[in-house]
Amino acid sequence: MRLSQLFTKTSKTVPADETAKNAQLLIKAGYIHKEMAGVYAYLPLGLRVLENIKQIVREEMNALGGQELIMTNLQRRELWEITDRWDDAKVDIWFKTQLKNGTDVGLAWSHEEPITAMMKNYIASYRDLPANVYQFQTKLRNELRAKSGIMRGREFVMKDLYSYSRSDEEHQKFYDSVTQAYLNVFHRVGLGDITFVTYASGGAFTQFSHEFQTITDAGEDVIYLDRDKKLAVNQEVYNDEILAQLGLDKNKLEETKAAEVGNIFSFGTAKSEQLNLYFTDEDGKDKPVVLGSYGIGVTRLMGVVAEHFSDDKGLVWPENIAPAKVYLARLGDGAETVKQADELYELLTENQVQVLYDDRDTRPGEKFADADLLGIPYRVVVSEKTVSVGACELKARTAAEPKQVSQEELFKTLGITSQ
RNA sequence: CGGGGUGUGGCGCAGUUGGCUAGCGCGCCGCGUUUGGGACGCGGAGGCCGGAGGUUCGAGUCCUCUCACCCCGACCA
Numbered sequence: 001m002r003l004s005q006l007f008t009k010t011s012k013t014v015p016a017d018e019t020a021k022n023a024q025l026l027i028k029a030g031y032i033h034k035e036m037a038g039v040y041a042y043l044p045l046g047l048r049v050l051e052n053i054k055q056i057v058r059e060e061m062n063a064l065g066g067q068e069l070i071m072t073n074l075q076r077r078e079l080w081e082i083t084d085r086w087d088d089a090k091v092d093i094w095f096k097t098q099l100k101n102g103t104d105v106g107l108a109w110s111h112e113e114p115i116t117a118m119m120k121n122y123i124a125s126y127r128d129l130p131a132n133v134y135q136f137q138t139k140l141r142n143e144l145r146a147k148s149g150i151m152r153g154r155e156f157v158m159k160d161l162y163s164y165s166r167s168d169e170e171h172q173k174f175y176d177s178v179t180q181a182y183l184n185v186f187h188r189v190g191l192g193d194i195t196f197v198t199y200a201s202g203g204a205f206t207q208f209s210h211e212f213q214t215i216t217d218a219g220e221d222v223i224y225l226d227r228d229k230k231l232a233v234n235q236e237v238y239n240d241e242i243l244a245q246l247g248l249d250k251n252k253l254e255e256t257k258a259a260e261v262g263n264i265f266s267f268g269t270a271k272s273e274q275l276n277l278y279f280t281d282e283d284g285k286d287k288p289v290v291l292g293s294y295g296i297g298v299t300r301l302m303g304v305v306a307e308h309f310s311d312d313k314g315l316v317w318p319e320n321i322a323p324a325k326v327y328l329a330r331l332g333d334g335a336e337t338v339k340q341a342d343e344l345y346e347l348l349t350e351n352q353v354q355v356l357y358d359d360r361d362t363r364p365g366e367k368f369a370d371a372d373l374l375g376i377p378y379r380v381v382v383s384e385k386t387v388s389v390g391a392c393e394l395k396a397r398t399a400a401e402p403k404q405v406s407q408e409e410l411f412k413t414l415g416i417t418s419q
Numbered sequence: 420c421g422g423g424g425u426g427u428g429g430c431g432c433a434g435u436u437g438g439c440u441a442g443c444g445c446g447c448c449g450c451g452u453u454u455g456g457g458a459c460g461c462g463g464a465g466g467c468c469g470g471a472g473g474u475u476c477g478a479g480u481c482c483u484c485u486c487a488c489c490c491c492g493a494c495c496a
């Protein structure tokens with residue numbers, strides 16, 4: 001992509017009404033736009049990051065045998081009344097509206113009920129199970145107070161996965177595999193070292209749920225972490241009894257702030273029974289389906305990454321999710337410089353390397369500052385200087401100084417094998 | 420929803436005890452000089468001061484109501 005054609009711009013200042021670091025950086029760099037409190041638009045570069053994260057999640061979900069679908073955002077009142085979650089006293093973050101004929105509808109804050117009700121159409125026999133379905137969906141939650149930029153919005157994107165199993169054993173096996181898949185996701189987006197499986201409140205169905213907590217000051221949770229065991233306990237369930245049960249030594253635990261980037265639940269059969277989701281076993285007996293629910297807040301995850309991978313100059317995207325791998329800065333507009341920069345842009349693009357080509361008529365300092373602010377992993381410079389020596393200049397976003405490299409070395413660094 | 424704070428060109432801000440054509444920086448447009456870490460000069464465009472009432476000869480400034488936004492708390496993926 002040529003920056004001269006990108007409609008977004010970077011900014012030297014941040015809006016005064018935005019204090020969350022993730023939102024400040026993302027707005028400054030032109031990745032997102034704030035529409036209202038807790039509601040953000042994803043601009044072209046921000047969308048790329050979001051899609052890159054989604055793709056990683058998608059690959060891990062598909063590897064589990066998850067099947068992607070997309071539910072609706074308008075939901076039926078009757079469905080939520082069955083499980084007693086329509087009442088504002090029970091769920092206080094509902095957005096609700098009405099059809100022209102007066103029928104109440106809810107705007108999706110979760111999809112457990114509708115998706116489970118829908119599965120009744122497809123699950124009748126033990127032969128239909130297990131079934132694991134997931135989606136990337138916009139969730140709408142009427143939070144009393146939005147905060148922390150894209151880490152807690154009123155509208156956000158979540159990957160939600162639902163598992164339907166024949167037995168507790170079958171469910172548990174899948175549940176454990178999801179745990180591993182989630183760890184893979186957080187590892188791949190660069191947060192592996194600071195994200196921990198955390199015991200949290202399990203709600204009405206089980207003693208615990210498992211959260212995936214990423215250590216960050218911007219987080220809203222407090223966890224007690226055993227680094228050796230790579231396990232943590234959320235403050236909400238933290239007590240001596242629980243620690244004993246989990247075999248954790250209180251003296252070894254580290255208290256830290258963290259952000260919940262994922263949460264997985266076992267529902268047992270309670271919800272299936274409520275919603276009448278049964279299957280016929282080999283023996284001809286009807287049994288309720290065992291249900292699990294697994295979420296990753298995708299936009300929140302992007303916020304946590306932005307929050308964590310940044311310095312005083314701006315964002316520092318991990319390569320896996322960066323909106324481009326290379327920031328190609330062309331300095332000067334001499335004929336040969338333009339020619340060589342254009343050619344390098346074409347060549348990299350042909351080799352499947354995503355490039356932000358800064359072909360704008362601006363001064364070098366501005367280009368360097370933008371390259372840093374945007375947080376692109378590699379900066380490549382083509383200028384009169386590099387043209388004259390027949391090399392180009394390469395600097396990793398995290399490196400202090402650039403170095404001169406041949407095109408061969410450049411390609412090698414960027415992982416391009418053939419030429 | 421309780422407490423605190425803020426609303427003035429796209430962004431960041433100033434505006435005195437009410438007083439004259441509402442300023443400054445960034446950004447934007449034009450011309451010129453520049454060109455390896457956000458250049459400089461000259462000339463421009465752009466604002467009924469969040470909104471509605473009110474007080475006053477006169478309101479960005481005072482009063483009332485209202486809307487929005489931010490922070491702390493409670494709540495929460």
